[in-house]
Amino acid sequence: MSVTVEPIEGAETPEVSGGSQARPSARRWAAVGLVIVLVVGLVGLWFLRPGRAADIRSGTEVVTAEGLAARYGIDVTLIGVTAAGGMVDFRYQVVDPDKADAVVHDINLFPKLIVEDTGATLILRSLPHSHTQQLDLGGNYFFLMPNAENAIHAGAAVTLVIGDVRLEHVIVQG
Numbered sequence: 001m002s003v004t005v006e007p008i009e010g011a012e013t014p015e016v017s018g019g020s021q022a023r024p025s026a027r028r029w030a031a032v033g034l035v036i037v038l039v040v041g042l043v044g045l046w047f048l049r050p051g052r053a054a055d056i057r058s059g060t061e062v063v064t065a066e067g068l069a070a071r072y073g074i075d076v077t078l079i080g081v082t083a084a085g086g087m088v089d090f091r092y093q094v095v096d097p098d099k100a101d102a103v104v105h106d107i108n109l110f111p112k113l114i115v116e117d118t119g120a121t122l123i124l125r126s127l128p129h130s131h132t133q134q135l136d137l138g139g140n141y142f143f144l145m146p147n148a149e150n151a152i153h154a155g156a157a158v159t160l161v162i163g164d165v166r167l168e169h170v171i172v173q174g
Helices: 024-048 064-073 099-103
Strands: 074-082 087-094 112-115 121-123 142-144 158-164 165-169
Touching: 064 074, 064 099, 064 158, 064 165, 074 099, 074 158, 074 165, 087 099
Parallel strands: none
Antiparallel strands: 074 087, 087 142, 112 121, 112 158, 158 165
16 A cells, blocks of 8 residues: 655645754764864963973063072072972072061962973972971072972073072072
């Protein structure tokens, strides 16, 4: 038995669907949207990868060791790698306790190190040890910084940034 269905004049013909398939144009827009999201995500990851932050040397003034001591009251005595290369030891002697106190307690003045060859940057974001005592004139103190991604090696030249000044070409000890 065969049945023939003829459309009624003026009536709309219903579409028969074979399931929940989206229209081709909707699928195309979804694919384009997915590609855009992936591209934006990859570009974002490229710019936000570790050690590739904006160059913090920009906008700072180059000073000598004496200039750093005059500005912030410290004389850098050592920047070296320790703990099998996993830490950076930053040592200094206090030449002006009042100025040096700001370096120890103001997060904006915590030391930052930039490897001159690679641009890798280490930023101390919090004090790893307590400096609750008053800094003494002539006292020797230190910061220990994690050597993220093994960025700093003995013999490398680094730039030290503190506040608005930088001391360039400091050779890292082993």
